[in-house]
Amino acid sequence: DGGITQSPKYLFRKEGQNVTLSCEQNLNHDAMYWYRQDPGQGLRLIYYSQIVNDFQKGDIAEGYSVSREKKESFPLTVTSAQKNPTAFYLCASSIDGRPGSPQETQYFGPGTRLLVL
Amino acid sequence: AQSVTQPDIHITVSEGASLELRCNYSYGATPYLFWYVQSPGQGLQLLLKYFSGDTLVQGIKGFEAEFKRSQSSFNLRKPSVHWSDAAEYFCAVGGGYQKVTFGIGTKLQVIP
Numbered sequence: 001d002g003g004i005t006q007s008p009k010y011l012f013r014k015e016g017q018n019v020t021l022s023c024e025q026n027l028n029h030d031a032m033y034w035y036r037q038d039p040g041q042g043l044r045l046i047y048y049s050q051i052v053n054d055f056q057k058g059d060i061a062e063g064y065s066v067s068r069e070k071k072e073s074f075p076l077t078v079t080s081a082q083k084n085p086t087a088f089y090l091c092a093s094s095i096d097g098r099p100g101s102p103q104e105t106q107y108f109g110p111g112t113r114l115l116v117l
Numbered sequence: 118a119q120s121v122t123q124p125d126i127h128i129t130v131s132e133g134a135s136l137e138l139r140c141n142y143s144y145g146a147t148p149y150l151f152w153y154v155q156s157p158g159q160g161l162q163l164l165l166k167y168f169s170g171d172t173l174v175q176g177i178k179g180f181e182a183e184f185k186r187s188q189s190s191f192n193l194r195k196p197s198v199h200w201s202d203a204a205e206y207f208c209a210v211g212g213g214y215q216k217v218t219f220g221i222g223t224k225l226q227v228i229p
Contacts, residue, residue: 004160035215040126042207042221043161058216089161098213102149102168108160 002107003027006091010057011114013016013078013085021112023091031097032074034105035058046089049074050097078114107111119144120211121222130198131228138193138223139209140182144223149192151209151217152182161207167191203227 004025013019031050031062035043045058049068052088063082068074074093089112093102120143130136142148149168153161162184165176172184177198191208211217 006160022179039220043219048216051124088158092161099215100149104149104211104217105151105166106217107163108153110160111158113158 002065004091004107006046006089006109006112008112009110011112013114014117015064016080018077018079021078021089021091021114023074023109025072025078025093027093027107028071029093029095031070031094032068033092033094034058034064034066034074034076035090035092036113037111044088046076048097060062088113090110098103118217119148119212119215121208121218122222123208123223126221126224127224127226129226130226136193136195136198136202136225138225140191140193140220141189142191142208142210143189144210144212146212148187149211150182150184151211152180152191152193153171153207153209153224154178154217155205155207157184164193164206186196189227198227200227200229201221
């Protein structure tokens with residue numbers, strides 16, 4: 001049963017702490033994405049990766065970091081530099097990440113809600 | 118730069134009534150257009166997509182959307198809404214050198 005999994009469902013962060021959100025896919029997709037969702041603001045792109053060992057900043061990358069060491073995994077670290085991390089984080093993947101390609105259709109995981117203690 | 122506008126933040130319809138959610142886009146060439154649905158606390162599920170060809174696209178859950186180039190619109194429709202359709206709906210546009218751009222969403226409330 002193919003799909004995208006995100007863990008944990010809920011995550012709590014203390015001041016000054018880095019936390020890592022997991023995203024795994026078994027769809028054999030080349031491209032993966034991280035979005036942040038805040039009420040009334042839609043989805044904002046944090047980082048994306050079109051291929052293993054390569055990733056690009058999105059619109060709101062400050063305070064976040066990623067890695068793409070394996071095709072199926074794209075973890076997101078929320079660093080202490082992100083001063084307002086409380087949000088719903090969504091991971092997505094697509095067959096490939098070429099802009100303007102029909103293969104860029106994105107499929108989403110169930111999300112992780114990050115809260116600050 | 119491409120952009121998407123969903124003019125209605127919140128819509129309320131009665132169960133069994135018809136539904137139309139509006140989406141307008143800005144893009145210089147023929148866009149790729151998507152509609153997604155999100156239930157509370159869940160990820161986004163793809164309802165339908167338009168790349169080319171027939172401008173009336175059928176999707177899952179009984180939804181359809183029509184691409185109108187002259188109006189730069191891609192409105193989502195359903196002839197009879199069910200209570201389970203209550204969710205947030207996102208329109209998105211792609212096709213250019215930018216990544217896919219999402220609208221801010223329309224929340225649908227269904228009343229009995």
